[in-house]
Amino acid sequence: MSFKIAVLVGSLRAESYNRRLARALIRLPVAQDHEFTFADIAALPLYNQDEDDDQPQAAKALKALVSGSDGVLFVTPEYNRSIPGVLKNAIDHGSRPYGKSCWTGKPAGIIGVSPGFSGTAMAQQHLRNVLAGLDVPTVGLPEAFMRWKDTLITPDGEIGDEAVEFLTRWMKAFLEFVEDHKAPS
Numbered sequence: 001m002s003f004k005i006a007v008l009v010g011s012l013r014a015e016s017y018n019r020r021l022a023r024a025l026i027r028l029p030v031a032q033d034h035e036f037t038f039a040d041i042a043a044l045p046l047y048n049q050d051e052d053d054d055q056p057q058a059a060k061a062l063k064a065l066v067s068g069s070d071g072v073l074f075v076t077p078e079y080n081r082s083i084p085g086v087l088k089n090a091i092d093h094g095s096r097p098y099g100k101s102c103w104t105g106k107p108a109g110i111i112g113v114s115p116g117f118s119g120t121a122m123a124q125q126h127l128r129n130v131l132a133g134l135d136v137p138t139v140g141l142p143e144a145f146m147r148w149k150d151t152l153i154t155p156d157g158e159i160g161d162e163a164v165e166f167l168t169r170w171m172k173a174f175l176e177f178v179e180d181h182k183a184p185s
């Protein structure tokens with residue numbers, strides 16, 4: 001079965017390690033049968049509840065992408081022991097207006113990479129907390145707290161040898177979770 005997956009990268013940085021990880025993950029052989037689309041969260045203005053009746057175009061686009069997807073892949077850095085504001089802003093946009101959230105019930109995987117030892121662990125825990133409140137089921141295990149090294153991704157944009165087995169297992173678990181939790185078609 002082939003799934004549509006929305007990908008949210010929590011960094012706007014041009015050379016983002018997390019975007020590089022996301023691009024490499026979707027090139028893994030285990031991901032090849034599926035369609036991954038990156039959400040353009042950079043286009044979103046700051047969320048303003050006054051606009052709930054007439055959401056910005058970028059918010060409508062995000063909601064359409066997520067609503068039309070079977071699952072969501074979050075690939076995020078950790079900023080000051082939490083998720084970056086740009087990612088929270090995107091989640092907030094998608095959650096409103098009240099009762100019209102695009103997130104409800106969408107199975108999600110969470111992964112991230114940092115040059116530091118924490119490997120985004122605290123950001124991931126905060127993200128789980130946010131998603132729980134939006135009724136988004138998240139993959140429990142395996143967790144993936146990746147530490148950036150230049151060998152994590154090859155110059156060609158593939159997952160490097162050291163992590164390919166683990167990340168293939170992680171991606172497989174995510175796709176199985178989507179299969180088990182996606183809305184019936």
Ligand code: FNR
Nearest residue numbers: 011013016017018077078079080081114115116118
């Ligand atoms: C960071 N960084 C960081 N790293 C970490 O492991 N824990 C943290 O709490 C923080 N806090 C933090 C705050 C802010 C504002 C910035 C800009 C950076 C470092 C961060 O992991 C690093 O910049 C990564 O390269 C960011 O991910 P991308 O943009 O490469 O995907």
